[in-house]
Amino acid sequence: xxxxxxxxxxxxxxxxxxxxxxxxxxxxxxxxxxxxxxxxxxxxxxxxxxxxxxxxxxxxxxxxxxxxxxxxxxxxxxxxxxxxxxxxxxxxxxxxxxxxxxxxxxxxxxxxx
Amino acid sequence: xxxxxxxxxxxxxxxxxxxxxxxxxxxxxxxxxxxxxxxxxxxxxxxxxxxxxxxxxxxxxxxxxxxxxxxxxxxxxxxxxxxxxxxxxxxxxxxxxxxxxxxxxxxxxxxxxxxx
Numbered sequence: 001x002x003x004x005x006x007x008x009x010x011x012x013x014x015x016x017x018x019x020x021x022x023x024x025x026x027x028x029x030x031x032x033x034x035x036x037x038x039x040x041x042x043x044x045x046x047x048x049x050x051x052x053x054x055x056x057x058x059x060x061x062x063x064x065x066x067x068x069x070x071x072x073x074x075x076x077x078x079x080x081x082x083x084x085x086x087x088x089x090x091x092x093x094x095x096x097x098x099x100x101x102x103x104x105x106x107x108x109x110x111x112x113x
Numbered sequence: 114x115x116x117x118x119x120x121x122x123x124x125x126x127x128x129x130x131x132x133x134x135x136x137x138x139x140x141x142x143x144x145x146x147x148x149x150x151x152x153x154x155x156x157x158x159x160x161x162x163x164x165x166x167x168x169x170x171x172x173x174x175x176x177x178x179x180x181x182x183x184x185x186x187x188x189x190x191x192x193x194x195x196x197x198x199x200x201x202x203x204x205x206x207x208x209x210x211x212x213x214x215x216x217x218x219x220x221x222x223x224x225x226x227x228x229x
Binding site for chain 1 (some may be wrong): 114147156157159204215218219220221223225
């Protein structure tokens with residue numbers, strides 16, 4: 001089992017729709033969870049981070065964390081063609097693991113105009 | 114956030130040569146920097162954690178004698194790919210963290226290495 005799993009996609013949604021990106025992780029002791037966006041040929045840029053169970057909203061983005069299910073998701077409301085990118089889920093492990101951050105393989109999102 | 118620069122942004126070299134990539138933290142002193150490698154359509158793979166003033170910590174499977182890391186100051190870490198071969202062609206990205214248990218990483222723009 002991979003430590004951080006994401007559906008590779010591509011996930012295709014029409015402009016204006018809600019895009020839902022999912023991620024599961026294997027280390028129950030993980031403490032911090034991040035979503036990065038990576039455009040083709042570019043380095044990742046941080047979108048959101050979440051530490052506590054529940055939802056965290058920032059503009060059009062909402063991160064959801066369920067530690068019991070070891071599941072974290074990212075919702076993008078009113079999707080725009082400029083949101084088309086690969087979204088990386090990252091999970092930072094517990095102190096015992098040296099706080100190592102593990103990245104998922106990413107989900108490619110395509111927003112159709 | 115944090116501002117991170119990398120130089121060069123791309124490099125093409127002949128097989129057998131060595132290539133040095135610089136990573137600079139521009140707006141704060143980074144005691145820890147990370148080096149990643151990313152092959153096309155694959156995820157980021159952590160190569161090593163660079164600690165200022167001490168030896169880098171390499172991930173399993175990463176040859177420390179091939180990928181030399183120097184973190185001589187709080188704002189600069191360098192990665193040298195020694196005796197590069199075509200299979201070393203990849204996108205190399207550094208990141209910095211402000212430290213602590215929860216802090217996010219901020220990435221440099223990356224360096225595209227092509228070994229002929």
